[in-house]
Amino acid sequence: MPRMTNPAPTQEIADRLEREIPGSVAERTDQHIAVKPEALLAVASVLKNTPELDFDYLNWATAVDYSSHFMIVYNVVSLKNNLSLILKARCDNRQDPVVPSLTGLWKGANLQEREIFDLMGIRFENHPNMKRVFLWDGFTGHPLRKDFALK
Amino acid sequence: MTSYEAMYQTEPFLLNAGPHHPSTHGVFRMRLTLDGEVIQDVEPIFGYLHRGVEKLAETLNYTQAIVLTDRMDYLASMSNNQAYVLSVEKLAGIKVPERAEYIRVIMAELMRIASHLMAVGFLLNDMGAFMTPVLYMFREREKIVDLFEMVCGQRLTYNYMRIGGLSHDLPEEFIPALQKLVDTMPRIIDEYDELLAENEILLARARNVGILTRESAINNSVAGPVLRGSGVKWDIRKADPYSVYDRFTFDVPIGSVGDVYDRYRVRIQEMRESTGIIQQAIKALPAQGEIQAAVSKNLRPPVGEVYGHVEGPKGELGFYLVSDNSLHPYRLHVRAPSFINLGALRELLIGVKIADASVIFGSIDICMGEVDR
Amino acid sequence: MGIEGIQKIGPITVSDPDKAEGAEIELMRRTCTEPISDPDRWTEEDLRRNLLVTSLDTVINWSRRASIFPLNFGLACCAFEMIATAASRFDISRFGMEIFRPSPRQADLMIVSGTLTWKMAPALRRIYQQMAEPKWVIAMGSCAISGGLFHNSYSVVPGVNLIVPVDVYVPGCPPRPESLLSGVQALYQKIKRQSIAKNDKPGPDTRDS
Numbered sequence: 001m002p003r004m005t006n007p008a009p010t011q012e013i014a015d016r017l018e019r020e021i022p023g024s025v026a027e028r029t030d031q032h033i034a035v036k037p038e039a040l041l042a043v044a045s046v047l048k049n050t051p052e053l054d055f056d057y058l059n060w061a062t063a064v065d066y067s068s069h070f071m072i073v074y075n076v077v078s079l080k081n082n083l084s085l086i087l088k089a090r091c092d093n094r095q096d097p098v099v100p101s102l103t104g105l106w107k108g109a110n111l112q113e114r115e116i117f118d119l120m121g122i123r124f125e126n127h128p129n130m131k132r133v134f135l136w137d138g139f140t141g142h143p144l145r146k147d148f149a150l151k
Numbered sequence: 152m153t154s155y156e157a158m159y160q161t162e163p164f165l166l167n168a169g170p171h172h173p174s175t176h177g178v179f180r181m182r183l184t185l186d187g188e189v190i191q192d193v194e195p196i197f198g199y200l201h202r203g204v205e206k207l208a209e210t211l212n213y214t215q216a217i218v219l220t221d222r223m224d225y226l227a228s229m230s231n232n233q234a235y236v237l238s239v240e241k242l243a244g245i246k247v248p249e250r251a252e253y254i255r256v257i258m259a260e261l262m263r264i265a266s267h268l269m270a271v272g273f274l275l276n277d278m279g280a281f282m283t284p285v286l287y288m289f290r291e292r293e294k295i296v297d298l299f300e301m302v303c304g305q306r307l308t309y310n311y312m313r314i315g316g317l318s319h320d321l322p323e324e325f326i327p328a329l330q331k332l333v334d335t336m337p338r339i340i341d342e343y344d345e346l347l348a349e350n351e352i353l354l355a356r357a358r359n360v361g362i363l364t365r366e367s368a369i370n371n372s373v374a375g376p377v378l379r380g381s382g383v384k385w386d387i388r389k390a391d392p393y394s395v396y397d398r399f400t401f402d403v404p405i406g407s408v409g410d411v412y413d414r415y416r417v418r419i420q421e422m423r424e425s426t427g428i429i430q431q432a433i434k435a436l437p438a439q440g441e442i443q444a445a446v447s448k449n450l451r452p453p454v455g456e457v458y459g460h461v462e463g464p465k466g467e468l469g470f471y472l473v474s475d476n477s478l479h480p481y482r483l484h485v486r487a488p489s490f491i492n493l494g495a496l497r498e499l500l501i502g503v504k505i506a507d508a509s510v511i512f513g514s515i516d517i518c519m520g521e522v523d524r
Numbered sequence: 525m526g527i528e529g530i531q532k533i534g535p536i537t538v539s540d541p542d543k544a545e546g547a548e549i550e551l552m553r554r555t556c557t558e559p560i561s562d563p564d565r566w567t568e569e570d571l572r573r574n575l576l577v578t579s580l581d582t583v584i585n586w587s588r589r590a591s592i593f594p595l596n597f598g599l600a601c602c603a604f605e606m607i608a609t610a611a612s613r614f615d616i617s618r619f620g621m622e623i624f625r626p627s628p629r630q631a632d633l634m635i636v637s638g639t640l641t642w643k644m645a646p647a648l649r650r651i652y653q654q655m656a657e658p659k660w661v662i663a664m665g666s667c668a669i670s671g672g673l674f675h676n677s678y679s680v681v682p683g684v685n686l687i688v689p690v691d692v693y694v695p696g697c698p699p700r701p702e703s704l705l706s707g708v709q710a711l712y713q714k715i716k717r718q719s720i721a722k723n724d725k726p727g728p729d730t731r732d733s
Binding site for chain 1: 197198201203205206207210367369370371372373383385390391456458467469471473481482484486490491493494495498523524
C-alpha cells in the first residue's frame, strides 16, 4: 500500500466516469477532474459507492470566483487506498448560481456548503438547512465575490 | 396518554447557550431544544468571530498573509504558519534548507504539546474540575511559551515561519533549555495521567459519552484526535509526509470506542509521541546551516493552484491557494479542522443530557478563531 | 429611545429569531459610528471638596479598586493572555481580581479582549448594560482598541469604544500579561481620582436603548 497520499490517477478515473455517466466529464488534467454541474451528484455517487474507488471522506469544499464564472472545488479522499482527488464543477450563471448538494452522500458537506452560500452566494439544491452561517440575516452581498469591495 | 402524562403536559423548551458563556471555548452559540434534561435538537450558530480572513488575504501579499494565519487557531500558531508557508512553497517550487525543516518540526511538535495541554485542561474544566487542571497545564505551557519567546519574541501569535524558511535562527541557549524541558516532559505527562486516567469522576463522565462511530466520523469529515479516537488511523504526518517527518519514528495512537475518554487518551498519548519526535529532532538537527532559502521579496508564484496540508493539533489544517502570478493570492481557502469537526456536533448531542453537552463539546477541542475565520 | 438623529427602522415584529437578530445588528451598524468619549471631569483638580467627602472618597475608592471582579469576556486570542494573567505565573490574584465572574450582574470590570464583530456587538452592549454601577471597561489588544489587523474587514467593529465607553486601552497584539497588569494599575489611578460628591460616572452611558 502506498505511503504517500498519491494524487488519484485522474485519467483512469475520468475514463471510468465517462463510461458510466457519458458526457459528465468536462475537463481533465493530472491535477483535477472537472465535471458538469448537472452530473455532479451522479459522479459523486460513483466515486463514493464504487468499491475499487471508495472515496469515503470528503476533505473540503470551496468555491472560487473567476470573474466570468464560479468554480466549485471538492477534495475527496479514499482513506483505504490513500488517494486524493480534486473534483471541480463550473457554474456559469452569475445571477442565480445553483448546484446540487452533496450532503446526501457526505454529511461533512453540510457546513461547508452553507459557508459557500454565505460568502459566495451559490445555492445548493436539496440542502437540509440552506441559510447563512457566518454573517447575519440582513447582510447584503456575498463578501468573497470579486465585485464586493472592502472599504 | 396515561393519566400521569395527561396531568403533566410538557412541551419542548428552547434554551439559548451563548455566545457569552463561562466555558472558555470562545464565542459560540447553541440553540438547544430540550425535553426536560434531554436534548432533542441543537442548532449551533457561528459567526461571532468571523473576521473575513479569506477576503483580507486577497489584499495582502504572500508574506503579510502569514500574520493572518497566526490568529486563526491562536492556540497553535506555529502549525498554522507551517501549513501556509508549506502551501506557498509547494506552489512556487521553493526548497527549504535542512536546518529550517528540523527547526520547524521541533516548533510544530512543541506547539502540539502546548495545544493538547490546553485541550485536556479545558476539557476537565468543562467536567467540573474548575481551574485546577488548567492551572497545572498552564504551568507547563508557560515553559513551552518561554522557549518560543526566546526564539521569536512572542508568546501567542508567533509569526515565526517565513516562505522558504524561518525569520530568526535559534539562540544558543535554546537547545539546552529545550533538552531540559523534553527530558522532564514524560514524567510530567505521566503525573497528569496518573492523576486523571483512573479518576472515578472522569471515567463516569467520559466513558461511553459522546460516542462517534467510525462510519459516522468518516462521513462527517472529522479529522484529528476526534477521528483517531473513533478508530481510524489517519494522520497526515504518515499518510502524506511533509517537511522531514518521514525521517522520524513515531506511532499514531487510536481509540476504539469513539467516546470522550478515547479522545482524551489519544491526546495524552500524542503528547508522549511528540516528545519522542522532539528528542529525535534535537539529535538530528544540523549544527550549522541556512535557515532561509533565497526568495524574492516580491514573491509572485506562477499561475496555478495548490493544496498544502499539515497535521495540526486539532486535525488536518490545509490551505487551498489559487495564484494568478500577482503579489496577492487570488483565492485563499482554509480547511479549518475545528469548523468541519463541528459538523458532527448535532449528531453527537441529540439524545444526551444537557450536562454532557459541554463535555462532548470540550472533547472536540475547537478554537473559535479557526471555526469562524 | 431618547437619542435624536437616529433613524429607527420601525418596530421589529418578526417572529423568526434570526431575522430579529439580523435587524438589531444592522441597526447598530448604522447608528454606532462615533466613538464614545471619556469625559475628563475626573482630572479637574480645582473642585472644592469638603473634608468629610474627601476622606470618604479615599475609603470608598480604595475598596472599589482593591477588589474588582472582572467579567470573563474573552473573544479571541487576547483571551488567552488574559487567562495567562489569571494563572499562577502572573497571578492577577495579587490585585484582588482572581474571581472572574461569568455573570455580568456580579462583575465590576469588563476586559474586552479580542476582535469584536458586528454580530457580537449587540451581545456586548447588552452585557455592559447588565453590569451594575460602578463599572469600568478595559479594551485589551489592538483589535478591541481600533479593529487592529482586521480594521478594514466587512464584519469587524473598528474599536470597542463605538459600542461601550472604554476607560483604559491596553495596546499589544496580544499584550503581554505584564501590559495587562499595567493597564489595571492605570485603572487604579483613575478610580483613585473619582469622587462620590460629583456622582462621577466613568463615561456617558448615552447609548441605552
